[in-house]
Amino acid sequence: MLEGFSAETLARFQFAFVVSFHILFPAFSIGLASYLAVLNALWLKKRDETYLRLFNYWKKIFAVVFGMGVVSGIVMSYQFGTNWSVFSDRAGPVIGPLMAYEVLSAFFLEAGFLGIMLFGREKVGEKLHMFATAMVAVGTLGSAFWILAVNSWMQTPQGYAIAENGQFVPEDWMAIIFNPSFPYRLVHMVLAAYLTTAFVVAAVHALHLLRDRTDGDSRRAFSMAMWMAVLVTPVQIFVGDEHGINTLQYQPVKVAAMEGYFDREGDNQPLALFGIPNAETGRLDYAVEVPYLGSLILTRSLNGQIQGLNEFPRAEWPPLVIVFFSFRIMVAIGFAMLGLGLWAAWARWKGRLYDQPWLLRAALVMGPSGFIAVLAGWITTEVGRQPYTIYGLMRTAESLAPVEAPAVATSLLAFIVVYFFVFGAGTFYVLRLMNARPGAPRPDLHDGPVRGAVIGPVTQHTSKAGH
């Protein structure tokens, strides 16, 4: 069924497929690890059992999501070699050590302390358990740091030289790690992960509040999530805008594709709310535009000029339609998140955060929005930097391994079948865990004595704390 596709097309599709699946798990687990650390800290500080029940509730979901993230991540660490070995050989001396740092400083931290966080509260005591929980959160953030350093270097490379054998070799590690797009990308991604988690948490507890608005655990969690929404979304929109300005400086073609700019519009660059970029005619069809807004956003002045696609050779253009629409989807979700956050803030001010059914329903619908936004954002930046793997220096077409198309096709089909089966089942289990109310045992599942066992020592600790 995949005959007729070249090894390159298949390898591109395989990478897009496995990385798109993979990013969903870190997008959730980075935020959830931090949320769990906060819940556990609040439990230790306030000794309010609500926090403990929420911790135990989300801990189980975290375990399943983290497991899926680990196994899909291991696949990623071998994709570079199996399908893109020419890239690996040439870029390895620069990006390889950064990935090694990710494994050494982050993966081991997460994996080493995960067992203690999940199973070890009684065995190691509250303090060390808190430490382990914090280390898992630190590990997920460390992982984001290194992997975004790698990605950003590939987008805005610097601090390297090119050796005789064609390899990119490091000249200045600080310049490589702290390359021009890295700070923006890192902050943007971490905030995206936090928002993704906040909206999932909000949706789950909105569901439970719709069923029973007196559910105290869900009230607490929903309130926390809505604080995140109203406080962090504006910051994220600001950071995203700054990231866009940075991209304009280093990858103007990408921005032109994102905005659907074919021609420089003199001193009034409009902002297209909608349109269909037409690469054939070099125009934006069916454009709905707001005058001056493009100039204002991208140059911070009403009359600023922006380069259009037609000023660059066509061989440098990324696929236009994908970049244009994925960018708009991401931005639209960002503003929808802000809208929900403001709505909740208003409801909170009126003292009716938990008993506006439409607010709760909206929060429920917005549950997956973070995932879609994260995917759309990554598609924008990754498709937008085509045709290059290392921007301006090495093309994707030159990066391919000497693999034969049938091998890539077979493995691609296997990945698709296995991923949909395995991660479909995992998503089903996660949704089922979410469907259960916090603190409600599921008597039909042999679930081990974790919950019962935790309550015992915990009450002892409470009495100790009272001395």
Place this chain on the structure above:
Amino acid sequence: MALGFETLAFIWAGLIAFAVLVYVILDGFDLGIGILFPMARSESDRDLMMNTVAPVWDGNETWLVLGGGGLFAVFPLAYAVVMPALYMPITLMLLALIFRGVSFEYRWRTRRWKRVWDHAFFGGSTVAAFCQGVALGALVQGITVTGRAYGGGWFDWLTPFSILTGFAVVIGYALLGATWLVLKTVGDIQEQMRGYARWLGAGTLALIGVVSLITPFLVPVYFDRWFNLPGSLWTMGVPILMLALVWSFFSGLRDGKDLQPFLSALGFFVVSFVGIGISFYPMIVPPSLTIWQAAAPAKSLGFALVGAVVLVPVILAYTAYAYWVFRGKIDPSQGYH
């Protein structure tokens, strides 16, 4: 950086070998438990077997990422040659590890499909172990290199020798799993595993023997390494050490020791690994690439080494701590899930 390129590359070859060895012995017993899963006599035995590794398997598997990621970082050419050469076994191994990894969580999340994830755990562990063995065999028999890339076809890895090493690793991992369970359990299941360990130990040693006899004839350099004086005086240490371990293994089993059979079985792997190292050195991708040809420039090696020198001891410390926390016999009433 005071160390020269040659020294750095040598140190890194040692570190990568160390990471792979740690992976093999740690994930070896995890995977072995999966391989032995169908032998469990009851659902509660299966729960128990899985719970002996549930808190540590994730950390164990991370060494595989370090092996792969580390190779990419410091020997990018070796990574770029080996991965396409082992395309099918590596991909199959990754898919198998997906099934194995998610089973740890999934099988506690469902009643109806628990058996499905039991089978996934067994199948994933067995196929992953087999593919690792096949990959090892394919590497030992040599990889065709053209220019700076893999020069063979996508089924070159498939030979009777690589199938043999595949079986050897499955049996060997099952041995590690059985001796681990002897260490971690009591009663009927411990007796059952002690019985298996005897046969698996004999099988592992037989397969190690056959593989060791074939290997020197695969690549001429291997033969010289093992059978030419004066070097062979040193290499004779390997079989002698192995004999000591064999004695320790079987006497430990006979005397009802808990830890000794496990440590001896780990010893089989360590000694075999050293043996492979003797055959390979100084090659990293036999028969074409030496560690110096495949290494990244000194600046990459040095930068990565700083991280490894600081972080590997820390990792070993908290890994040891995690094992210490979950030490001792597992209590059947204290499931972690």
